[in-house]
Amino acid sequence: MSELREFCPRCGDPIEEREEPLPGAPREKDAVLCDACYFEDFDFVDAPERIEVMVCAHCGAVYRGNRWVDVGAKDYTDVAIEEVSNALGVHLKAREVSWAVEPEQVDQNTIRMHCQFTGMVRDTFLEEEVVVPVKISRQTCKQCGRKAGGYWASLVQVRGTERVPTSDEDARAVEIAQEIIADREEAGDRGAFITETQETDEGVDIKLSTNQLGQTVSNRITRELGGRVESYPTLVTEDGDGNEVYRVTYAIRLPKFTQGDVIDPDDDDGPVLVTSARGNLKGTRLATGEQYEARFEEGETPPATKLGTVDDAEETTVVTVEDEHSVQVLDPETYEAKTIARPEFFDPDEPTVRVLKSRAGLHVVPDDAVEK
Known part of the structure; x- marks a missing residue:
């Protein structure tokens, strides 16, 4: 008794034995075809005839979907490769697929992409090359349009x-x-x-x-x-x-006062060198060197009078240190020897000192009291 064989329903040629699908698994309609007839209608690679890439002529962003995207590409060749890669498709039945893309710069706005594919289908090695031209279209993105329009x-x-x-x-x-x-x-x-x-x-x-x-x-x-x-x-x-x-x-x-201002708060404790106006008003008492801080009530500056700034201070000679609370210096305008308050930041070993003369009197000013 002769052995039964399957024949291709399209050309009639006998079909070599191949692995049957598992029981209950769907069988493709093309599975009954011989290899020659199967590959006649087989599309290994699905590629568009051409791709148009819209880029912003000002910032280089690429229009994708319905929005502009910053891609960070070095040039438009990188953009073209990515767009083509996203647009290409390979048949689901292909295995061990490998591919490469080689760009060809035709002109400033056209890049021809040569794409080579290899893979295995029905234990048959397939190789195919497709060429996809990419047209670069320059427009103005919404952001750059708004910028240009002010x-x-x-x-x-x-x-x-x-x-x-x-x-x-x-x-x-x-x-x-x-x-x-x-x-x-x-x-x-x-x-x-x-x-x-x-x-x-x-x-x-x-x-x-x-x-x-x-x-x-x-x-x-x-x-x-x-x-x-x-x-x-x-x-x-x-x-x-x-x-x-x-x-x-x-x-x-x-704030009314800023870093480096010398002010006289309404508290009868003497002038303050403002070191910060962030949050609260902060500074250093020039007469004693003690720290000063006052809150801003509802954003309003605490009551005080501006006497000058740290830049108004002048260098003068220290005549003598009288005691722990006072020092004698030369008035920078009259050159008279005057006794003034000695603050904590005063260095008794220094022969000169910076002082600020104002309507509140003469006061030593520190060199490093202002925040940087």
């Missing part, structure tokens, strides 16, 4: 209380904003940017891309430099969904 949503105004902020305070406020933006960008927030910084006669203005950024920047500035902040929203328009859109001005008022 878009802003919040304005941070740095001002002083009964004074103009120092150049160091203005510079530090801008640095704080830049540091926050850098942190947001590192975290992938493409919508965070500084639109403009402007120096005015009253202080620096910082325009930012979102209201939340304005609040964050303002809070950090006041936390570091002291003072208080108030917000003033202004309705500017409605979005496509009918939601009201506001611009918010964050008005910062730095």
Whole structure:
């Protein structure tokens, strides 16, 4: 009796014996075909005819899905390789697959990707090459468009209380904003940017891309430099969904006194060299060297009169140390010998000392009392 054999239903040729599927397992309709007929319709690699990559001509971001993404590529060849890699597909039945991509720069906007694939199907070694042209299309992303158009949503105004902020305070406020933006960008927030910084006669203005950024920047500035902040929203328009859109001005008022000021608090204990205005007002009593601290009540500076700054102090000669509480120095203006208070920070071995002359009298000023 002759042995039964299977035949290919398409060409009629006998089919070599192959492993049968397990009982109950589905059997593919093409499984009954011989190898020749099977590979006639077999697509080893699925590749698009061409790929268009939209990149921002200003920042290099790539448009993927429905948003712009910072990819950090060195050039657009890296971007093209990644896009092609994501678009290519290999048949699920292929095993031991390996592949490589070789880019060919055709012109500034076109890269031809040569993709080589190898794999095993039905114990048959397959090799295929596909060529996918990648077209680079340059556009302007939403972020760069907003920057170029001067878009802003919040304005941070740095001002002083009964004074103009120092150049160091203005510079530090801008640095704080830049540091926050850098942190947001590192975290992938493409919508965070500084639109403009402007120096005015009253202080620096910082325009930012979102209201939340304005609040964050303002809070950090006041936390570091002291003072208080108030917000003033202004309705500017409605979005496509009918939601009201506001611009918010964050008005910062730095403390009346700042590091390096010499003030006379309303407590009859003598002048104070201010060392910090963060949180509370802190300083050093010039008459004794004792530490001074006063709370800001609801953001208001404790009552005091400004006598000058540490930069107003002048170097003068120490005539004699009279006792543990007093020292005699030359008045830097009249050159008269005057006896003044000897604070704890006074060094009796030094032949000269810095003093500040004000309406409160003559006082020794320390060289290293101000926080750096």
